[in-house]
Amino acid sequence: MNEKKQLRIAIQKSGRLYDDSIRMLRECGIELNNGLQRLKAEAYNFPLEVFFLRDDDIPEYVAGGVADIGIVGENVLVETQADVQTVQRLGFGKCRLCIAIPKGKKYSGVEDFEGKRIATTYVNVLEQFLKKRKVKAEIHEISGSVEIAPGIGLADAICDIVSSGSTLFTNGLKEVETVMKSEAVLIANKNLKSADMKIIERLLFRIQAVQQAKRNKYVLLNAPNDKLDLITAMIPGMKSPTILPLAKKGWSSVHSVIEEDRFWEIIEELKKLGAQGILVVPIEKMVV
Ligand code: PRT
Ligand code: ZN
Numbered sequence: 001m002n003e004k005k006q007l008r009i010a011i012q013k014s015g016r017l018y019d020d021s022i023r024m025l026r027e028c029g030i031e032l033n034n035g036l037q038r039l040k041a042e043a044y045n046f047p048l049e050v051f052f053l054r055d056d057d058i059p060e061y062v063a064g065g066v067a068d069i070g071i072v073g074e075n076v077l078v079e080t081q082a083d084v085q086t087v088q089r090l091g092f093g094k095c096r097l098c099i100a101i102p103k104g105k106k107y108s109g110v111e112d113f114e115g116k117r118i119a120t121t122y123v124n125v126l127e128q129f130l131k132k133r134k135v136k137a138e139i140h141e142i143s144g145s146v147e148i149a150p151g152i153g154l155a156d157a158i159c160d161i162v163s164s165g166s167t168l169f170t171n172g173l174k175e176v177e178t179v180m181k182s183e184a185v186l187i188a189n190k191n192l193k194s195a196d197m198k199i200i201e202r203l204l205f206r207i208q209a210v211q212q213a214k215r216n217k218y219v220l221l222n223a224p225n226d227k228l229d230l231i232t233a234m235i236p237g238m239k240s241p242t243i244l245p246l247a248k249k250g251w252s253s254v255h256s257v258i259e260e261d262r263f264w265e266i267i268e269e270l271k272k273l274g275a276q277g278i279l280v281v282p283i284e285k286m287v288v
Pocket of ligand 2: 054
């Protein structure tokens, strides 16, 4: 019998990575059915089965082959030390793992932690960090509400995830060391069959097209013909810009793609060169 080949992806069941993971699949044109059941879902237009799990379990499930691929924060991946491969950085779930101390305390460097107690859920990552810096501290493993540990006398410092910094602020703490930076990554089992690899490649192709599109904008502008060379040199686009004559003599319409990072800088230059009627449009997918 010819069984339909499906790739199994593990994503967070609920939490900070859930919405972005589902959105990423949707932007890749992958729609899920019975997703509301929240244990397992199937894509009806792509060979993908989705398992909804706690983020902490995802690396081990992928390493053990229960799922073929997974989406997880690098912080969790490094902490669990699971034997998997990282196939793509996903650009969401950005945060950092930091050591923080009470606001009023002086800090002169990582050696201040010698002999001190640090509370964390990231025991392995912190241990590696301190070892590299030759600091011997006492690590207290706690499972939640790490930020209250110094206030209740449980620890001198904490090591926890920070994004906006407001949790530290409300708890009278200040960030003094960055242990690691993190974002969501796509991980894969190390022993996948070639049929699975082919599906991953198709998925990666789509993810990269979405990411490219987000990094770029489509720009349309009117340019005086005597400045066309200078203007097109500013916006070379993917291969070269499209140039179409305007009904008004001596003018052309120029279409191209520009990078989000250099966007304002380029627009300013284009204006100086005499470009007018500049329109900037988001791109949904981009295949170079
Ligand atoms: O239930 P499950 O085990 O699946 O989820 P979880 O509660 O363990 O994880 P969750 O949903 O909180 O986070 C999932 C992943 O999102 C993490 O592993 C990180 O990779 C990433 N991420 C991004 C964050 C944050 N930002 C974040 N701000 N994870 C946690 N936080 C917490 C942090 O622990 C602290 O309590 O938010 C607080 C700090 O936030 P700020 O904005 O006040 O600095
Ligand atoms: Zn978790």
